[in-house]
Amino acid sequence: xxxxxxxxxxxxxxxxxxxxSPAIAGGTTAGTRIDNQATASYDGxxxxxxxxxxxxxLTVDELLDVTVVSADPGDVQAIxxxxxxxxxxxxxxxxxxxxxxGLASAGTLGGDDFDPAVTAIVLDSNGNGxxxxxxxxxxxxxxNDPLLAPDASVTVFLLSTIPGGAGDGHRGRAQLSAExxxxxxxxxxxxxxxxxxxxxxxxxxxxxxxxxxxxxAVSAATVGFVxxxxxxxxxxxxxxxxxxxxxxxxxxxxxxxxxxxxLAIADAIPAGSSYRPGTLTLQGAALTDAADGDAGELASxxxxxxLGNVAGGQVRTVTFQVQVD
Ligand SMILES: [Ca+2]
Ligand SMILES: [Ca+2]
Ligand SMILES: [Ca+2]
Ligand SMILES: [Ca+2]
Numbered sequence: 001x002x003x004x005x006x007x008x009x010x011x012x013x014x015x016x017x018x019x020x021s022p023a024i025a026g027g028t029t030a031g032t033r034i035d036n037q038a039t040a041s042y043d044g045x046x047x048x049x050x051x052x053x054x055x056x057x058l059t060v061d062e063l064l065d066v067t068v069v070s071a072d073p074g075d076v077q078a079i080x081x082x083x084x085x086x087x088x089x090x091x092x093x094x095x096x097x098x099x100x101x102g103l104a105s106a107g108t109l110g111g112d113d114f115d116p117a118v119t120a121i122v123l124d125s126n127g128n129g130x131x132x133x134x135x136x137x138x139x140x141x142x143x144n145d146p147l148l149a150p151d152a153s154v155t156v157f158l159l160s161t162i163p164g165g166a167g168d169g170h171r172g173r174a175q176l177s178a179e180x181x182x183x184x185x186x187x188x189x190x191x192x193x194x195x196x197x198x199x200x201x202x203x204x205x206x207x208x209x210x211x212x213x214x215x216x217a218v219s220a221a222t223v224g225f226v227x228x229x230x231x232x233x234x235x236x237x238x239x240x241x242x243x244x245x246x247x248x249x250x251x252x253x254x255x256x257x258x259x260x261x262x263l264a265i266a267d268a269i270p271a272g273s274s275y276r277p278g279t280l281t282l283q284g285a286a287l288t289d290a291a292d293g294d295a296g297e298l299a300s301x302x303x304x305x306x307l308g309n310v311a312g313g314q315v316r317t318v319t320f321q322v323q324v325d
Contacts, residue, residue: 024150026204030062030097031197062097062195064180065204068212071129071155075171075217079258081164083119086131087214089156089176093148095204097196100145100181105158105174109213113170116160116216121176124155131157145181160216168220168256177211184208221258221312226251227267244324246273249317256312263307265318269298272325279321280305 028034038053071088078085093099107118121139123146126132136157137144146154158174166172182201183191185208195201228251233244240246250267254260269275280287280296280303287296287305296305296318307316 026096064208180208219258221256273322
């Protein structure tokens with residue numbers, strides 16, 4: 001039996017990790033054994049005497065923590081009635097052990113103008129950060145819950161249909177939530193023996209569940225289309241008589257925050273009149289009558305002009321002339 005005595009007695013505590021453990025944000029990896037042995041020393045008659053304590057071994061419990069963040073830089077633009085519009089999220093295991101996470105979505109939420117109908121949760125199974133239809137794996141609750149190592153993340157997509165009645169500029173919110181499959185609850189709640197490496201699993205500061213929202217913004221466009229005519233008769237007047245020249249003006253005005261794709265104008269030459277060759281114009285510039293490389297032609301008794309994609313706020317004007325027979 002050794003006794004610690006004397007003014008020179010010192011207690012030194014030293015800790016040694018039983019396993020090499022990588023530094024992770026969640027702290028020491030769950031299941032790591034921490035052995036701790038203290039020593040005492042004192043000045044004995046023959047010099048310093050060192051006395052070791054018993055070794056105390058602890059296994060690091062698993063903290064269950066998760067974060068979900070929106071990965072979209074802003075609102076995702078969508079047109080009314082469109083399907084499979086994609087919101088992107090990142091789910092990260094911020095705990096210190098391997099954990100699978102159950103996912104859930106919600107589209108019927110307040111704080112917005114409409115409810116997107118969430119149709120699928122999809123895992124970015126090829127890891128490219130982008131939704132690949134038919135390639136990335138559709139999530140099935142309890143079937144393919146993503147298993148994440150500490151600090152690991154998975155990109156998750158929510159696919160939604162935008163209601164047909166959603167108005168231009170309106171926003172709709174959808175939410176992704178993730179929950180540790182071991183369990184969640186109040187921070188500090190413990191699941192005995194369920195931690196990685198044999199310790200307990202303990203709910204961390206996040207509550208072991210998290211959610212985040214993304215927004216769809218409706219970007220719609222409509223076109224107003226107005227046709228007008230001016231008449232020049234052979235006598236310097238404006239009567240429509242045989243020989244009068246009618247100049248038709250077709251004005252397409254696109255409004256809204258979106259873009260109309262492949263807007264096209266067609267107008268049949270009215271009965272009782274004949275097209276005046278070489279009079280077709282777009283934005284004041286002449287178009288050839290032939291079907292060639294430019295945006296319009298006369299074909300099958302009608303003029304046709306292709307305006308392409310036209311964004312809200314823009315106007316396209318087409319003119320042509322006919323002569324009264
Ligand atoms: Ca775990
Ligand atoms: Ca809503
Ligand atoms: Ca992908
Ligand atoms: Ca042409």
